[in-house]
Amino acid sequence: MSAAERRSRLEELAPELVAELTETHEKSRELPALEGAENGVVMRFAPNPSGPLHLGHARASVLNDYYVKRYGGRYVLRVEDTDPRRVDPEAYAMVLEDIEWLGLGITDIVYQSDRLDIYYDWCRRLIELGGGYVCVCDSERFRELKLKGKACPCRERTVEENLELWQKMLDQEFYEGDATVRVKTELDHPDPAMRDYSAMRIVNTPLHPRVENTVFPLMNFSVAVDDHLLGITHVIRGKDHIANTRRQRYLFDYFGWKPPVYRHYGRMGISGVVLSTSGMREGIKSGLYTGWDDIHLGTMRAIARRGIEPEAVRNAMIDIGIGETDISFSWENLYSRNKEIVDPKANRYFFVPDPVEVTVEDAPYREAHAALHPGDPARGVRTLVAEGRILLPRADIEGRSMVRLKDLYNVGIAWDGDTPRVSYAGDALEDARREKAPIIQWLPADAKLPCTLLQQDGTLEGFCEPSVAGEANRVVQFERIGFARVDSVEGGRVSAYFAHR
RNA sequence: GCUGCUAUAGUGUAGGGGCCAAUCAUGUCGGCCUUUCACGCCGACGACAGGGGUUCGAAUCCCCUUAGCAGCACCA
Numbered sequence: 095m096s097a098a099e100r101r102s103r104l105e106e107l108a109p110e111l112v113a114e115l116t117e118t119h120e121k122s123r124e125l126p127a128l129e130g131a132e133n134g135v136v137m138r139f140a141p142n143p144s145g146p147l148h149l150g151h152a153r154a155s156v157l158n159d160y161y162v163k164r165y166g167g168r169y170v171l172r173v174e175d176t177d178p179r180r181v182d183p184e185a186y187a188m189v190l191e192d193i194e195w196l197g198l199g200i201t202d203i204v205y206q207s208d209r210l211d212i213y214y215d216w217c218r219r220l221i222e223l224g225g226g227y228v229c230v231c232d233s234e235r236f237r238e239l240k241l242k243g244k245a246c247p248c249r250e251r252t253v254e255e256n257l258e259l260w261q262k263m264l265d266q267e268f269y270e271g272d273a274t275v276r277v278k279t280e281l282d283h284p285d286p287a288m289r290d291y292s293a294m295r296i297v298n299t300p301l302h303p304r305v306e307n308t309v310f311p312l313m314n315f316s317v318a319v320d321d322h323l324l325g326i327t328h329v330i331r332g333k334d335h336i337a338n339t340r341r342q343r344y345l346f347d348y349f350g351w352k353p354p355v356y357r358h359y360g361r362m363g364i365s366g367v368v369l370s371t372s373g374m375r376e377g378i379k380s381g382l383y384t385g386w387d388d389i390h391l392g393t394m395r396a397i398a399r400r401g402i403e404p405e406a407v408r409n410a411m412i413d414i415g416i417g418e419t420d421i422s423f424s425w426e427n428l429y430s431r432n433k434e435i436v437d438p439k440a441n442r443y444f445f446v447p448d449p450v451e452v453t454v455e456d457a458p459y460r461e462a463h464a465a466l467h468p469g470d471p472a473r474g475v476r477t478l479v480a481e482g483r484i485l486l487p488r489a490d491i492e493g494r495s496m497v498r499l500k501d502l503y504n505v506g507i508a509w510d511g512d513t514p515r516v517s518y519a520g521d522a523l524e525d526a527r528r529e530k531a532p533i534i535q536w537l538p539a540d541a542k543l544p545c546t547l548l549q550q551d552g553t554l555e556g557f558c559e560p561s562v563a564g565e566a567n568r569v570v571q572f573e574r575i576g577f578a579r580v581d582s583v584e585g586g587r588v589s590a591y592f593a594h595r
Numbered sequence: 596g597c598u599g600c601u602a603u604a605g606u607g608u609a610g611g612g613g614c615c616a617a618u619c620a621u622g623u624c625g626g627c628c629u630u631u632c633a634c635g636c637c638g639a640c641g642a643c644a645g646g647g648g649u650u651c652g653a654a655u656c657c658c659c660u661u662a663g664c665a666g667c668a669c670c671a
Contacts, residue, residue, distance in 0.1 A: 140671085141671085142670080142671045144671085174671060176670095176671085177670055177671070179670080180670065180671070229669090233668080233669060236669090237668085240667095241597095241667090270669085271669065272669095273669090274669045275669095276669090283598090284597075284598055284599095285597070285598040285599075285666080285667070286597070286598080286667055287597090287598070287666055287667035287668095288598085288666095288667085289667095291668090291669095292668080292669050293669095294669085295669035296669075297669085310669095312668090312669070312670080312671090313670075313671050314671095317671090332665085333599095333600065333601090333664075333665055333666090334664090334665055334666070334671095335665090335666090335671090336599070336600070336665065336666070337598085337599080337665075337666040337667075338666085338671090340599090340666095358600085358665090360600085360601070360664070360665090361663090361664055361665070410607090413607060413608070413620075413621090414607060414608080415607085415608070417601090417607090417608080418600065418601055419600095419601055419602065419663090419664090420601075420602090420663060420664050420665090421606085421607065421608095422606070422607090423606090423607090424605095424606045424607060424621075424622090425606095426605095426606065426607095426621060426622065427606065427607060427620075427621050427622090429621095430620080430621055430622085431620095431621090433633085433634085434634095437633070437634055438634085440633095442631075442633085444631095464630090468629080468630095468631080468633085468634080469633095469634065469635085498630070499630095500630055500631070501630060502630090523630060526630080527630095532632085533630055533631070534631085535631075571631080571633065572631090573631040573632095573633075574631045574632055574633080575631085575632090575633095576632095576633080577633085595632080595633080
């Protein structure tokens with residue numbers, strides 16, 4: 095049966111069910127199941143506290159969050175602050191704020207800098223097992239040997255000698271770069287990236303903001319140890335970690351641990367915003383950006399400032415899923431997700447950009463009552479009093495001989511060069527329809543608020559309704575323009591950020 | 596270069612031998628509704644990277660080609 099046949103047949107049998115045929119099944123899609131997750135999971139989100147969270151973190155954190163919520167279990171926030179060079183003391187708080195904004199169901203928080211002794215302990219055990227050794231070679235020299243598949247002299251040392259050197263590292267008898275602990279792997283591993291990778295290194299400067307230690311684990315070591323100790327069952331991360339997963343596997347093997355189940359999703363290209371933490375930091379420093387929430391950045395706080403709701407980010411990320419294919423992030427899709435959340439909530443207002451103030455000749459006194467939300471009459475109306483002096487958006491009247499002022503009346507426009515002469519042209523909506531006059535927004539000249547609408551590609555200056563002042567920090571819809579978040583109302587001026595149409 | 600992964604409409608995604616002349620969403624274009632160019636509704640457009648195999652049958656399995664990506668750090 096064709097679709098049309100099925101439909102007409104259903105109409106005969108059960109007309110009340112026809113609606114279901116076209117119902118949009120927009121409940122967020124089910125992502126693929128995770129093997130071995132039936133009895134609950136322990137997952138983690140492991141950001142480096144070098145700045146606030148951005149879109150890239152959003153994907154990782156939301157996807158893991160999705161599975162924890164789906165299967166039940168624990169969700170560990172593990173702050174990976176083992177590189178003093180890449181720790182921004184202020185980022186600790188920012189990460190927490192962003193997580194709260196995203197609504198992640200974090201159940202546990204651990205800081206790797208609190209766990210240094212644990213890593214030292216397991217490092218000692220690794221050496222005792224013969225799985226690790228202290229290498230005092232120059233890193234360049236080691237690299238050359240590695241590429242040839244050759245062992246460095248340090249590899250031949252006994253466990254006792256290694257233990258002694260390791261203690262010297264901890265006792266600060268080595269300086270940065272002079273010694274490192276390596277994990278023994280196959281020296282002839284086809285991928286040179288696997289060969290005797292580093293597990294521990296020394297960092298003397300800068301000082302770590304939270305601890306005084308100078309010996310720090312490299313991520314492959316701390317991650318493997320923590321994943322095991324914290325009981326992590328499933329890991330969802332980007333495919334840039336595939337090689338790391340392989341490296342970490344050596345540790346699981348040495349210690350006889352069962353590794354978690356891994357899923358590596360593809361690379362996500364994001365255009366239109368700055369994403370690299372260092373790039374953002376430099377831009378902020380140089381004054382190019384106003385701060386971490388500058389709307390040209392891809393941080394969660396920038397996105398929030400633009401009126402994107404956390405649920406929209408979440409839905410967009412789940413939509414994208416955990417596919418291994420490289421994808422390009424679609425702002426369109428995110429906006430669409432946001433619109434479905436924000437449209438039912440946002441009150442409607444007039445915003446007149448680039449205004450022309452005119453006197454409407456022969457204008458009768460009128461009070462316009464415009465719905466705060468056309469889909470929800472119960473919300474009431476805003477009342478605008480028109481006494482003759484009004485503001486019109488220049489772009490909407492240019493070249494026109496007639497427009498209808500929404501919820502008010504029609505006006506005719508005679509052009510005297512660039513100067514419009516505007517006159518009352520009746521109340522009948524039908525007249526406007528017949529003349530194909532556009533229905534546009536307007537404002538009374540004596541009841542308006544200056545309003546700046548900031549968009550990524552420029553700023554719109556104009557005026558909005560006075561009651562927008564009561565919408566601070568909320569998303570509104572400026573009719574015919576789009577959704578915007580009212581950022582601040584100060585000194586009688588409104589500043590709003592454009593979200594999307 | 597080496598090691599590995601991936602390849603479905605503009606974008607994201609479903610589909611893992613027959614139910615696929617391929618799903619859903621988004622987008623674009625028409626139309627309806629409407630005192631917003633919003634929302635809602637209707638319709639249209641639009642893809643299995645290319646080439647070989649295997650098979651009665653391939654988007655699905657295999658091989659090659661091409662393309663993209665990742666890693667090749669004493670970063671995470």
